[in-house]
Amino acid sequence: MTKPAVLTGEYFMTGDVACAEGALAAGCRFFGGYPITPATEIAERMAIRLPQVEGCFIQMEDEIGAMAAILGSSWAGVKSMTATSGPGFSLMMENIGLGICTETPCVVVNVQRGGPSTGLPTQGAQGDMMQARWGSHGHYEIIALAPSSPQEIFYLTITAFNLSEKYRLPVLIMTDEIIGHMSEKVIIPEAKSIKLASRPRPKGRKDRFKPFAPGPNGVAPMPAAGEGYNLHITGLTHDEKGYPVMDVETQTEMMARITEKIQKNLDDIIQTDSYLLDDAEIVIVSYGVSARTSMAAVAEARKLGIKAGLLRLVTIWPFPEDQIRKLADRVKGFVTVEINLGQIHREVERCAGGKVPIFLVGHSGGTIIHPDEVVKMLKEAF
Amino acid sequence: MQKIPMTSNKQPDHPLDDLIRTDRIPHIWCPGCGIGTVFSSCLAALKGSGIDLQKTVMVSGIGCSGRAAGYVKLDSFHTTHGRAIPFATGLKLANPELNIVVFSGDGDLFAIGGNHFIHAARRNMDMTVICVNNLNYGMTGGQVAATTPHLAKSTTTPAGNPETPFNLPLMAYACGATYVARWTMLHIRDLTDSITEAICKKGFSFIEALSPCPVNYGRRNKQKPLDMLKLYQEKAIIKNDADPSTLDIDFEKGIILGKFIDLDRPTFIEEYDKIYRPSRLQENVPELNS
Amino acid sequence: MEFWRIPLDADTIQVSRGIVHILEDRCKGCGYCIEYCPKQALEFSANFNQKGYHPPCVIKPEECVNCHYCEIICPEFAIFSVESLQTTELKQVRT
Ligand SMILES: Cc1ncc(C[n+]2csc(CCOP(=O)(O)OP(=O)(O)O)c2C)c(N)n1
Numbered sequence: 001m002t003k004p005a006v007l008t009g010e011y012f013m014t015g016d017v018a019c020a021e022g023a024l025a026a027g028c029r030f031f032g033g034y035p036i037t038p039a040t041e042i043a044e045r046m047a048i049r050l051p052q053v054e055g056c057f058i059q060m061e062d063e064i065g066a067m068a069a070i071l072g073s074s075w076a077g078v079k080s081m082t083a084t085s086g087p088g089f090s091l092m093m094e095n096i097g098l099g100i101c102t103e104t105p106c107v108v109v110n111v112q113r114g115g116p117s118t119g120l121p122t123q124g125a126q127g128d129m130m131q132a133r134w135g136s137h138g139h140y141e142i143i144a145l146a147p148s149s150p151q152e153i154f155y156l157t158i159t160a161f162n163l164s165e166k167y168r169l170p171v172l173i174m175t176d177e178i179i180g181h182m183s184e185k186v187i188i189p190e191a192k193s194i195k196l197a198s199r200p201r202p203k204g205r206k207d208r209f210k211p212f213a214p215g216p217n218g219v220a221p222m223p224a225a226g227e228g229y230n231l232h233i234t235g236l237t238h239d240e241k242g243y244p245v246m247d248v249e250t251q252t253e254m255m256a257r258i259t260e261k262i263q264k265n266l267d268d269i270i271q272t273d274s275y276l277l278d279d280a281e282i283v284i285v286s287y288g289v290s291a292r293t294s295m296a297a298v299a300e301a302r303k304l305g306i307k308a309g310l311l312r313l314v315t316i317w318p319f320p321e322d323q324i325r326k327l328a329d330r331v332k333g334f335v336t337v338e339i340n341l342g343q344i345h346r347e348v349e350r351c352a353g354g355k356v357p358i359f360l361v362g363h364s365g366g367t368i369i370h371p372d373e374v375v376k377m378l379k380e381a382f
Numbered sequence: 383m384q385k386i387p388m389t390s391n392k393q394p395d396h397p398l399d400d401l402i403r404t405d406r407i408p409h410i411w412c413p414g415c416g417i418g419t420v421f422s423s424c425l426a427a428l429k430g431s432g433i434d435l436q437k438t439v440m441v442s443g444i445g446c447s448g449r450a451a452g453y454v455k456l457d458s459f460h461t462t463h464g465r466a467i468p469f470a471t472g473l474k475l476a477n478p479e480l481n482i483v484v485f486s487g488d489g490d491l492f493a494i495g496g497n498h499f500i501h502a503a504r505r506n507m508d509m510t511v512i513c514v515n516n517l518n519y520g521m522t523g524g525q526v527a528a529t530t531p532h533l534a535k536s537t538t539t540p541a542g543n544p545e546t547p548f549n550l551p552l553m554a555y556a557c558g559a560t561y562v563a564r565w566t567m568l569h570i571r572d573l574t575d576s577i578t579e580a581i582c583k584k585g586f587s588f589i590e591a592l593s594p595c596p597v598n599y600g601r602r603n604k605q606k607p608l609d610m611l612k613l614y615q616e617k618a619i620i621k622n623d624a625d626p627s628t629l630d631i632d633f634e635k636g637i638i639l640g641k642f643i644d645l646d647r648p649t650f651i652e653e654y655d656k657i658y659r660p661s662r663l664q665e666n667v668p669e670l671n672s
Numbered sequence: 673m674e675f676w677r678i679p680l681d682a683d684t685i686q687v688s689r690g691i692v693h694i695l696e697d698r699c700k701g702c703g704y705c706i707e708y709c710p711k712q713a714l715e716f717s718a719n720f721n722q723k724g725y726h727p728p729c730v731i732k733p734e735e736c737v738n739c740h741y742c743e744i745i746c747p748e749f750a751i752f753s754v755e756s757l758q759t760t761e762l763k764q765v766r767t
């Protein structure tokens with residue numbers, strides 16, 4: 001029996017399930033995955049739901065295959081997704097690079113758990129944030145989003161698809177075990193209220209079409225296989241026609257294409273959220289589940305008379321550099337709160353440029369950070 | 383030297399020119415390399431098969447053989463090392479109308495990509511996989527492969543290969559491929575016929591094409607380009623329907639060629655449609671109705 | 673090259689005739705076409721092509737039976753044969 005892709009209504013749902021529902025609402029019709037705690041529930045949900053909406057689910061033989069499969073399905077013209085956790089994310093890296101190089105829209109969800117290696121399979125962490133930025137070899141730009149609740153993961157999964165289609169690249173959702181396994185109220189709106197984006201489509205003569213010639217916003221239109229364009233798509237350095245050319249000039253041009261389409265559209269891509277930031281003297285920078293901790297800590301600190309505020313990063317990559325720089329000019333200091341030993345912290349440090357002191361409330365993973373630890377830092381450091 | 387003018391000013395095009403990116407010819411393959419012949423045979427098969435070429439896609443991995451995708455004038459994808467098959471799986475599942483040909487090397491398909499091969503065959507994923515078996519890693523300069531004969535020399539087995547190579551048709555058969563054949567690049571008409579059959583057949587088809595790599599394998603094992611072809615000629619034993627377990631490559635006793643397997647079983651998509659597509663979903667997953 | 677003689681035994685054996693075309697600059701001089709032509713109709717030419725290889729040349733054009741083997745073994749898409757019009761004429765003569 002067919003069911004609608006958008007299950008409009010009010011639910012009590014885990015983050016993982018909300019992520020799957022967000023994907024379906026965004027138009028995702030292909031999922032290739034491989035089971036891994038704590039992301040398995042996304043695959044399980046997609047296995048049931050995709051056939052209901054005329055989509056296709058496949059459990060691949062590993063995450064390398066899963067990532068390759070979603071690139072293939074995307075080139076067949078279908079919005080595609082995979083979901084994993086640290087060990088699988090590591091295996092996907094080479095093909096994420098292929099997705100970047102071939103400008104292939106798709107969404108990769110990482111429900112983070114404690115690492116390195118097999119680490120803490122059932123316990124949350126935020127230790128893959130730098131891997132999300134630089135995990136595949138070579139220099140590139142990427143988009144990564146960090147939801148803080150099941151409701152937000154629903155919406156951010158839609159955003160992830162929209163951005164991936166608009167800018168033609170893999171978009172990462174960097175959530176964590178805690179959000180993935182947490183059940184909260186999720187409202188799924190009516191289908192017609194959801195704004196969807198699709199990859200720019202080519203016009204004009206097929207024989208003259210160049211699959212990597214950038215359009216007005218720096219992004220090239222994208223046909224699908226089987227439409228008569230005789231596409232050649234390669235992970236080798238290629239020109240606008242898609243043909244491999246092994247020279248410095250072509251490399252420079254290609255790199256400009258894949259980086260500038262992001263760098264020139266930062267305002268459209270970057271989203272942040274704030275809490276009591278306007279008059280804040282100390283800014284907590286946090287994201288994902290740790291932003292919830294931080295919000296509680298800000299409320300507590302205000303009671304104690306400490307003028308703290310929260311800058312919640314919704315977009316992690318590209319990093320909201322400008323916002324941190326501007327804040328650094330007017331505040332007394334920053335505290336980064338994250339479940340790792342200082343990854344985004346270094347980015348904040350870099351952007352604050354030594355203007356004000358910066359502290360880290362970090363954790364090696366396995367549990368959330370308690371708001372008391374953040375309050376303690378606020379009291380001691382400032 | 384003065385060129386003698388031809389009767390017509392324009393030389394006619396090669397009969398396969400409409401299927402190659404002539405602006406990229408000559409290709410990168412070395413003089414005497416057999417990949418070009420296998421590739422040409424594949425194009426002839428595509429042309430002769432009568433399938434809709436606009437709906438036909440070639441997917442390759444990385445290696446000399448993997449460069450084929452860059453020369454075919456069809457939708458073509460040159461992916462990562464070993465990952466042509468899962469990439470092709472995504473293409474096929476997202477658009478079942480596409481005809482998929484995976485064209486790649488022995489190292490790509492059976493070492494780094496071996497796991498994907500096994501599972502695509504097991505699932506009976508509808509695609510034709512053509513493996514150019516040149517007994518080594520050509521592109522990286524002649525290292526040992528999962529197909530290098532025992533005792534053969536390579537840059538990483540300088541005193542001879544201590545390992546035992548795969549019997550590729552046996553592997554394909556054991557994993558569930560529904561069409562399995564082996565030819566050499568000298569047995570071109572048979573090879574083309576097999577590829578044509580495989581393309582027209584639904585299900586996972588596998589064709590191994592033995593092919594010389596004179597520059598790396600040949601040089602280290604004292605075989606001139608023509609020596610290898612002579613070996614193919616002298617040692618070939620054509621034995622259709624041969625038992626796959628007897629197909630180890632043995633250049634002394636003989637190399638068995640032929641079509642070994644041609645059977646029918648439902649493809650992944652057929653099974654998926656049957657079990658999962660909306661009309662049948664209710665009866666098969668009762669808890670969904672609640 | 674233009675006109676071929678009609679073989680003396682034309683009415684006894686059924687032969688197809690071919691004209692060989694060589695795209696010299698694609699050739700890499702492997703010699704496979706020369707070695708495997710069933711009629712030994714080809715030989716290395718003394719000329720160099722643009723890349724410095726010796727492409728084949730047709731030394732016995734009347735021998736070519738249009739079997740296409742040179743065409744299908746060539747790894748370079750550099751040689752092919754087409755049916756000679758002469759053949760059709762021959763056939764027409766015979767019927
Ligand atoms: C992940 C990865 N590892 C290693 C390589 C280097 N590499 C390129 S081609 C190749 C081997 C290719 O061998 P085969 O598939 O037999 O192709 P051939 O060149 O012999 O046709 C290797 C190891 C790579 N490109 N990617």
Ligand code: SF4
Pocket residue numbers: 410411412414415416417446447516520521594595596597598599
């Ligand atoms: S290295 Fe070997 S396999 Fe590669 S193109 Fe040269 S001869 Fe062919």
Ligand code: SF4
Pocket residue numbers: 690692708709710711712713714735736737738739740741742743753
């Ligand atoms: S078509 Fe046959 S007979 Fe004629 S030149 Fe080629 S190989 Fe020789």
Ligand code: SF4
Pocket residue numbers: 698699700701702703704705706727728745746747748749750751
């Ligand atoms: S087979 Fe092709 S490349 Fe080799 S010599 Fe003949 S024409 Fe040249």
Ligand SMILES: [Mg+2]
Pocket residue numbers: 445487488489514515516517518519520527
């Ligand atoms: Mg090889």
